[in-house]
Amino acid sequence: MKNQVSRRGLMLAVLLAFTASTSAHADMAKRRNEIVEVVQKVSPAVVFIGTESEAESPFRGRRSAMEDFFGTRQRQQGLGSGVIVDPNGIIITNDHVIRGASAIHVVLADGRELEAEVIGSDANNDLAVLKVNSKQPLPAAKLGISSDLMIGETVVAIGSPFGLSKTVTAGVVSATGRTFKADGRTYNDFIQTDTAINPGNSGGPLLNVDGDVIGINTAIFASAQGIGFAIPADKVRRIMDELTRFGKVRPAWVGIEVQALSPRLARQLGWDRTYGVIVSEVEPGSPAEQAGVRRGDVLAEMGGSRISDAEDYVTRARGYPARAAFPLVLFREGNPRTLQVTPVEFPPQLVEALGWNRLGLRVKPTRGAMAIQSVRPGSAADEVGLEPGDLIVRINNQPVAEPASFQEALLSARGTRSVLLLVRRGRYGYHVTLPF
Known part of the structure; x- marks a missing residue:
């Protein structure tokens, strides 16, 4: 009798354990949402980037015995993030993450630390391409398309804010085509997101729910909450190709000179918008002339987003290397027109x-x-x-x-x-x- 009770108890315990296990798996299946899937898919391709640079000692001019022994230069350390986009070890990050570095260390998801070399870097577009050497192919993320981004769609950021590697945050696309000024520079055509981005996230990927890299996180507004910016993937692809092939972004020639569009001039031209610039000169034989741009045209949009002022146009034009075509929307004699302009190497x-x-x-x-x-x-x-x-x-x-x-x-x-x-x-x- 006791043996029968024991067997029944054992069977009941096994049944309960099996039921609990099945229930737990069922719960995990429910909890496995699109963000979890993105993180599991892409996080192996996200890397931590540590840099070293040398700076003059603040005690220069009043040397101590310690300084006589160790020297007058101090080693500074920086940190950031990056994402592998090619199994052969090609990594994208921000220029400001590695600028001035005398040594760059990349820590992979499996814990390996590798030395990285700079293939190319561009401060104007705040992008850099690095290369690490590995005996085996590395996990890589797919560089996606940013031109079809929808305001409000879910995005995920992975990076190393404050050195906390593999930190995941999620939010939405708040806006596209944003322009802002920081550190004396004008940055344009950015993705704005409310995804939490902090120091150390710089250079890490902004991902859509398919796990595609649709932006490279680069900046925050320190005095605001929920406002971060990422360089759109379409721009990243253009600059990455230029840096990989030539080590820098070669100056390209469009052939347009522009000036501010005053309210009075806008009224005379029949332009009733608060954005745009007027073409003051089109250089003979230039790509702009060949595309059909004329003096007196109002330039309204470039690459799918509005042109706010003359400085915005100039900065944005520099983001298009030679042979990288872009659509230009202009206003002429009361009618909008869309032209395709292809910059060339500056003669x-x-x-x-x-x-x-x-x-x-x-x-x-x-x-x-x-x-x-x-x-x-x-x-x-x-x-x-x-x-x-x-x-x-x-x-x-x-x-x-x-x-x-x-x-x-x-x-x-x-x-x-x-x-x-x-x-x-x-x-x-x-x-x-x-x-x-």
Whole structure:
């Protein structure tokens, strides 16, 4: 009798355990939502990025015995996130995460730490491409499409805020095509999200519910809550391709000069919107001229989002490398038109003309600088007293030791109102600001 009771008790216990186990699995199935699936799918491709850089000691000038022993340079550390987008070890992150780093360490999801090299980096678009070497293919995320994003759709961010690796947050797309200013720069065409993004999330992926990378997290408003920004995937793809192939974003030529659209001028043109710019000049033979852009056109949208002002247009145009076509919506004679514009590499002969027409200078390389050959009479350079034989050492704090760097500095200055030159005459150097 006792044996029968014992067997019944054992069977009941097994039945209860089986029922509990089945119930737990059933509960997990219910709890396994789209966010859980995204995290399980993509988190192996998200990496932690640690950097090291050297900085001058704050005690410089009053050395101690300790400093005599250890030196006067201190090692600083930074942190951020990144995402593997190619099994061969290609990683996307932010430029500001790795800028100035003397060493970059990448920690993979399996705990391995690898040294990374910089394939290319671009501060204007705040993107960098890194490469790590692994004997086996690495888990990689798919770089998706951002042009079809819907306001309100669910998005997920994975990163390492404050060094807390594999932190997951979720929210929605709050807006697209956002433009904002920070640290003296204008950033445009961003995805705005209420997904919690904190320091250390920079460079990590913003994902849709399919697990596709639709943005690279890059910025927050420190004084606000629920406002974060990500670089859209379509832009990431363009810049990544340029950085991978050339190590930098090559200056491209569109051939449009624009100016602010005043309310009075807008009324005269029949334009009743609060955004847009007017085309003041179309360069002959340029991609813009070939596409059909004319002087006096109102440029309303570029790449699918509105153009807020002249600075916004210039900054956004720099985000399109050579051969990367974009749609341009313009307003002419009361009618909207959509044109397809394809930038090309900036013609070298036009760079020389840029220096002569805007600065009034012709230069040649000499002794690690660019020597002024001639000064155009009546130009801004002539008015401040620049003379043949003066040496231009830097433009906007960018060294110009050879023609290529001089050309690049001039191209980078397009769209700005002035340039800062460091000029050397004899033993003396001085700064000169010229309108551009």
